[in-house]
Amino acid sequence: MRGLLLAAVMLGTVSTAHAADMPDLPILRGGFTDGLSKSSVNWDGFYVGGQFGYATTEMDFSRAPKSMTDFMLRDSILQAPVGGWSLLPKNHVQATGFGAYVGRNWQFYDAVMGVEANYSYMNNLGSTASDSMTRLIAGETAPTNHLYTYNTTLGGGAALQLKDYATFRGRIGWSGGDFMPYAFGGLAIGRADVSRFATVSYLKYDDFTDPNTGVTTRTTIGSGTMTQTEQRVNSFIYGWTGGIGIEYALLDCVILRGEWEHVGFSNAKNISVNLNNFRVGAGYKF
Template sequence: MRRLLLAAVMLGTVSAAHAADLSDLPILRGSFTDGLSKSSHNWDGFYVGGQFGFATSEIDFSHAPKSMTDFMLRDSILQAPVGGWSLLPKNHVQATGFGAYVGRNWQLYDAVMGVEANYSYMNNLASSASDSMARLIPGETAPTNHAYIYDTTLGGGASLQLKDYATFRGRIGWAGGDFMPYAFGGLAIGRAEVSRFATVSYVKNDIFTDPNSGATSTTVAGTGTMTQSERRANSFIYGWTGGIGIEYALLDCVILRGEWEHVGFSNAKDISVNLNNFRLGAGYKF
């Protein structure tokens, strides 16, 4: 009996020692992946931040006078041809800007999805243009041996300053340890100061051809000058945004980012605007 008790005690001691050694294996401490998976930053949660950027913009003034000339020349022989003239150029502008952003991330394994509101104030992103051009335009049907020709001149100018804009975007990223590359897309709304003017003048020439001699003579059958201008200090323009970026988790709660953003706005008084913004930012994740 004593030998049986001694053997049982020895077996219990050996079993306890083996259990203590096996307790270091991750499968016995809990999840198997807890001990074997790679370390990754937790991107889930709310965040806020600030940013600084450099933007290049294309402002297209070529049809800025169009709606004004269409109104001034409505129901006339000059409306269609003058309305199609590309009077002003496209200008390229560079400017700096700064702003802030706030958003929310949801993480599912290595996939990160989120929504973000982003605001940018632009430092003197502005341009202007002015020019004039003249053309001879055939007129309406004239009496026999007569022809009407309009010697027409269009002058005009326009300016636009993009003051600031906000974007509301969704984004998707990939959690690669402390780095997260991402892509985004959404809607944009901007605030701009816009002004423009147009002046149309014409001389209506009546060219008579003598049926006997074939000689021609020109008389002035009419003249006219019309001018229109407008200015709006706060014109709201709408559009879309898209781009890519990368974030780096400097600390658990401090996030650095760099991104490229393209914004295409709808026309503001027949002036189109699009820009590419290259930004650096830093944020805090809650």
């Protein structure tokens, strides 16, 4: 009996000594998180930053003279056909810009939601267009053997320079450790200098066909010229914005970002503006 007790004591001593030499792995303490989980950035909080971008912009001047010609030719037979002419082209322009942003993030596990105000100053982002065209327009009902026509010429031009714009947007992202991809959308307001002019001139013809000889004779029985010019400095234009981006936490408080932003503005004097802004930036998170 004493032999069995002595053997049990010796085995217990050996087991205890062996267990003391084994590594202290987290799995042996009943958990997997301590020492094995990946590091994660806390994106929650306020942040500010600066940015630099390159924008490609489409300015559609084709309908710029329309409201002016509608007014000048109101209640006339020329209003509808002249108002439908696409006189001016669409221009594509590029420019650089810089700005700043400020925002607030709220983090829920791996989801990050936030709001942000963003300002961009554009460097010489503007374009101009001008042209003229002439068409023969059928006139009002004429007496028998007569035909009224209008030889009408429309000339015009327009210019727009987008000085700067601000966006107010909400965004949602996913925390992937040091990286956070995100998408955003919201409202935009821009400041632009806009000008345009339109000139309409016409010659009214009376083509008389002699019923006896069949010979047609043209006579000019009327003419007219009308011009209108408009110019506005610091005109506010409104629109929407949307895009995607990614942020990288260089340090706990230093955040780098790259993003693509699309902005669509409402018409300014019948000129539409759409831009795509590709930007890089750096910010500080409090």
